[in-house]
Amino acid sequence: MYGRKASELVKEFASVEHGQVFTFNNDLFAQVLEECDGHLLHLQPLMRKIQEHEDKLKDKSRSQEEIGISEDETSKSQDEKTLIQNALKSDQFGALVHHLSLVRNKRCLMAYVYKRAEVIRSLGWMVDSVLPETIQEKLSTSEKEYFKNHAATLQSYMAELDLHLTVDMIPPKDPYIKVRVLDDIGEIALSDQVANLARHAIMFLRRTDAEQYITQGQMEELTG
């Protein structure tokens, strides 16, 4: 059935939990693209036939107008005309089916790529310009490039504004939060102090300072 593969592609996206990245389905994607080419192969001869039929019809009616013909011949040519018209119609509908299938496939492919791009962008808010490898593996080449370009675009906007937008993702309650350091980060100059962020250390930090480490998984917030 036409369009089934494309719908599988979209369903695959829909079935994944919101905001999660999954491996780009190259196989299915390529198959749908192939199907599109197939539709075009069917479509082109049909379009040619439609053109021929239309030309023939035009010729007929022109010749009818030009030369006066007997009634007998008129009815005969009328029959022929109906015949051509029928053929024309069936070809038109055939073409329409292929055209619509193609459009549908295109929409599915676009939706797949576009929605994935949205997820990739949302990742951009969480990590700074470099994606972890486990995620990199799941992206297509074009998607990796897109992520880089988008990160650069966002960076240049923030640079122009001279304001970091990737921090402060949740409304603040307290300027200081208690965090546990999960990774050996080392001596870091924070906005209010120079701190030695060694693994397992528990400390009070400015929320804005801690936030970037938390999103990168190098710290966790201790609540309660």
Added chain:
Amino acid sequence: MDSGAGESSAADDYESLMSTTDAELLKTAWRNEKAAPEILNFAADLVQRSRQQIQLMEEMVDDYINDGVDPLTVSLYQIDLDRTMFLLRSYLRTRLQKIEKYVFHIQKTAEEWNRLSKQEQKFASRFAGDIKNHLDQSVLSRLPDQYQSHLRQSAASEEDDMVPEPQLDSYVVCRSKKYLGTYQLDDGGEELINIEVDDMYALPYKAIKPLVESGQVDLV
């Protein structure tokens, strides 16, 4: 802002600034932007004022720390500062996300394009280029000729029929700041409602759009 103000008057400046309602205005702008389906006018003056205030508050908090003012007082100011920062950042972020979502639509409607700040326009252009390249590479260049547009489904489409647009008839919750009397909801004049002060209504965004733009009604 008078940049010549000395350090000692920083506190006075701060008090006078707090009595103006820019923080409230920013909150309103932020809430409206979050709730409205389409992109709203960029609050250029408000953002600029807020940034100046934030800078002032930062300087003041630093002064307090250096002067050894009671840590509790300082931390209260710090919280206030953090909240304003959050509002500002979230406001700008929300706008960027909306631009990302409807970039092709915004690009071709001059009215909406003009609602963006200069920097946002630059961002939008670059963003549109990025996503178009990505779509071209992944899908469009591999489709038959007549189907390669990113705005139209095929060459046979008479208008751009593949551009995501904000749904203006979606419902929003809003609260009026003053009594507006009877208000006509649709063009036909069939539905009239009484808008009272501080009452909450769930209405289609399209119907109250002019009220939101003129600031008579706030979205919640």
